[in-house]
Amino acid sequence: MRIPIPAIVVPLVVLLLYLFVPGIKEQPWTALRLAGAFLAVVGYILFVTARLQLGKSFAVTAQAKELVTHGLYSRIRNPI
Numbered sequence: 001m002r003i004p005i006p007a008i009v010v011p012l013v014v015l016l017l018y019l020f021v022p023g024i025k026e027q028p029w030t031a032l033r034l035a036g037a038f039l040a041v042v043g044y045i046l047f048v049t050a051r052l053q054l055g056k057s058f059a060v061t062a063q064a065k066e067l068v069t070h071g072l073y074s075r076i077r078n079p080i
Helices: 005-020 031-057
Strands: none
16 A cells, blocks of 8 residues: 555645744644644544545546445545
């Protein structure tokens, strides 16, 4: 299983922006900010999981290459 480069680069860029953009680290972590961060992380994990499980059937435009019936696709019709 090959891990796509954006699955690693996107979290790295977000971390670098958090660390090096002035004033962001000094802001307090309110309940709303924590909830937003949690939802963003969970959503990104589900997106990467669905993308990896889609495998060779992934296409930017809608193309029916093969029926995918394993992983998230066995439970949710269109997880992405």
